Amino acid sequence: xxxxxxxxxxxxxxxxxxxxxxxxxxxxxxxxxxxxxxxxxxxxxxxxxxxxxxxxxxxxxxxxxxxxxxxxxxxxxxxxxxxxxxxxxxxxxxxxxxxxxxxxxxxxxxxxxxxxxxxxxxxxxxxxxxxxxxxxxxxxxxxxxxxxxxxxxxxxxxxxxxxxx
Numbered sequence: 001x002x003x004x005x006x007x008x009x010x011x012x013x014x015x016x017x018x019x020x021x022x023x024x025x026x027x028x029x030x031x032x033x034x035x036x037x038x039x040x041x042x043x044x045x046x047x048x049x050x051x052x053x054x055x056x057x058x059x060x061x062x063x064x065x066x067x068x069x070x071x072x073x074x075x076x077x078x079x080x081x082x083x084x085x086x087x088x089x090x091x092x093x094x095x096x097x098x099x100x101x102x103x104x105x106x107x108x109x110x111x112x113x114x115x116x117x118x119x120x121x122x123x124x125x126x127x128x129x130x131x132x133x134x135x136x137x138x139x140x141x142x143x144x145x146x147x148x149x150x151x152x153x154x155x156x157x158x159x160x161x162x163x164x165x
Contacts, residue, residue: 007038015040015067016056023055039068039093046074069096074106089116096122 010018018040022029032038040063044056060067070091087094087110094117099110107127114120 003032003035003037006032010038011041013041015042015059015063016044016052019059019063020052020055023059034063034066036066038066040066041069042067043071044073064090065092067091067094070094071098071100072102072110073100074102087113087117089118091117093119095119098124098126100126102127 019033022033024030040059042056042059044053044060046053060070070087087097097117097120099107102110107125111125114123
């Protein structure tokens with residue numbers, strides 16, 4: 001099969017599933033997975049088992065320049081979380097970012113780096129923090145330039161983009 005056909009198929013699959021199935025399979029797939037023609041859509045749920053979560057984190061750390069869409073969910077847990085990756089300018093193809101139920105310190109850290117994402121088109125944040133609490137922490141959610149789409153959910157209620165400014 002041609003690489004283009006694989007890219008077409010991969011567009012419908014989660015990046016972690018692609019990476020789990022094809023990473024380290026052979027040289028052809030290693031080159032295919034590292035190609036700039038392949039952009040990953042990743043859903044990373046930290047409630048998953050450790051081996052799958054580690055695989056997804058490996059994908060994020062090695063191929064951050066190929067990530068098109070990132071859904072990050074970290075259910076609140078007893079043990080502290082320290083992200084193994086930082087969303088910065090190396091995520092230069094990231095256009096969609098969804099952050100769900102992150103601890104305040106992790107959420108603020110991620111939101112502070114939004115200015116490093118020049119192609120970010122869509123941001124959805126689901127948090128228990130209020131918009132006032134985010135503003136009090138100095139998080140510049142309103143600094144994302146139009147036509148970017150921001151959907152912020154505080155305490156499960158949507159805030160309209162006009163309310164962010």
